[in-house]
Amino acid sequence: MKKTRICEILNIEYPIIQGGMLWLADAKLAAAVSNSGALGTVSPLAGMERHGDASKNLRLQIAKARELTDKPFAVNIPLDLPQSGILVDIILKEQAGIVVTSAGNPAHYTELLRQNGVTVIHVVSSIKQAQMAESCTVNAIIVEGVEAAGHIGFDELPLFSLLPQVVDAVNIPVIAAGGIVDARGLVASFSLGAEGVQLGTRFVAVTESIAHPQYKQAIIGANDTDTVITCRKLLPTRSLKTEFSRKLLDLEESGASASDIRDFLGYRRARKAQLEGALTEGEVYCGASAGLIKDIIPAAAVVQHLVEGYEEIIESLR
Numbered sequence: 001m002k003k004t005r006i007c008e009i010l011n012i013e014y015p016i017i018q019g020g021m022l023w024l025a026d027a028k029l030a031a032a033v034s035n036s037g038a039l040g041t042v043s044p045l046a047g048m049e050r051h052g053d054a055s056k057n058l059r060l061q062i063a064k065a066r067e068l069t070d071k072p073f074a075v076n077i078p079l080d081l082p083q084s085g086i087l088v089d090i091i092l093k094e095q096a097g098i099v100v101t102s103a104g105n106p107a108h109y110t111e112l113l114r115q116n117g118v119t120v121i122h123v124v125s126s127i128k129q130a131q132m133a134e135s136c137t138v139n140a141i142i143v144e145g146v147e148a149a150g151h152i153g154f155d156e157l158p159l160f161s162l163l164p165q166v167v168d169a170v171n172i173p174v175i176a177a178g179g180i181v182d183a184r185g186l187v188a189s190f191s192l193g194a195e196g197v198q199l200g201t202r203f204v205a206v207t208e209s210i211a212h213p214q215y216k217q218a219i220i221g222a223n224d225t226d227t228v229i230t231c232r233k234l235l236p237t238r239s240l241k242t243e244f245s246r247k248l249l250d251l252e253e254s255g256a257s258a259s260d261i262r263d264f265l266g267y268r269r270a271r272k273a274q275l276e277g278a279l280t281e282g283e284v285y286c287g288a289s290a291g292l293i294k295d296i297i298p299a300a301a302v303v304q305h306l307v308e309g310y311e312e313i314i315e316s317l318r
Helices: 005-010 027-035 054-068 084-094 110-115 127-135 159-169 183-191 213-220 243-253 258-265 269-276 288-292 299-317
Strands: 016-018 040-042 073-078 098-102 119-124 140-144 174-177 196-199 227-230 237-240
Touching (some): 016 299, 027 299, 040 054, 054 084, 084 110, 110 119, 159 174, 183 196, 243 258
Parallel strands (some): 073 098, 174 196
Antiparallel strands (some): 227 237
C-alpha cells in the first residue's frame, strides 16, 4: 500500500486509523488494530461502568494496550469532556505517544503535548477548523464528513466535498473520516488528497469489539437509509434509526428547547445502548456506510481487506 506522511509520523505500516469511539475503543480492540499494522485507539471511557472514573479507566486502558501490543496506539481525548485537562495530564505521566483530540479548541493542550513529545492529531469538520488546528501546530488533522457516526460538524458537510478543499487549504497531512468502510473509500480518499483514513463503524462490527451483540447485529442488518441525524440544537449526531431516535426527532420537531432535549437524552444513554444492548433507550451511533457492512470479522481482517482491496483497485486502474 501507498506509504504517506501519516505512516512516517505515526510509525505505522498502513495509513489506517481506528476511530476513538468513546464507549467502545478499549485496549483489546486498539491492540488488534495496531498489531495488524494500522493505528489502534483507546478511549478514556471505553468499557467503563456507568458511574466509573475516567482517569482510572484511561490508565487501565493504556496499561492493557501496552501488554497486548508493542506497536504504536493513540489515545482519544474529546476536549468537551469536563475532565479533559486531567486526562491530558495522565497522558503526559503515562508517556502516551499519540493523542487524537476533538470537540474543542486545539489551542488548549496542543503546545503542552507537543513540548512533551506527543504527536497530536485533531478532528475537524470545516476549512476554518482545519486552518486553526494547523496554526496550533498539530501534526495532522482528521477531516470528518457528515457521513460519520456519532457527533458531526454543525455545517454537515459531505466528506468528498470537504476533503479536497481542506487538502488545498493546509500543508499538514489530512486523514479522511466518515462513511469509509472498504478499499473503494480508501482509494477515493487518497485520490482527493488524503494521506490516511479513519474508520469507526466498521470497527464496531468486529469480533474484538466490546459493543453489545445486538448493536453489532443492528449495524450489519442496516441498509442505506437506516441512519438519521438528530440533536441539531445541541450537536448534530448520526445514529441508527430506532424507537429512541424517533422519539428524539419528534421532540425536536415539536419545538423542544436544547435543555428539554438534553433532559431527554439523560445521563450516558449512549453507553446503555452500545454496551448493554438497550437499543431503544439510547443513541446507537452508526455511520451512513452501515449498508456496506455485512459481517462481523476480526479487526485484522478489516485492515487486510483494505490493503488487498486497495492494491487490486490500483492494479485495475493501471
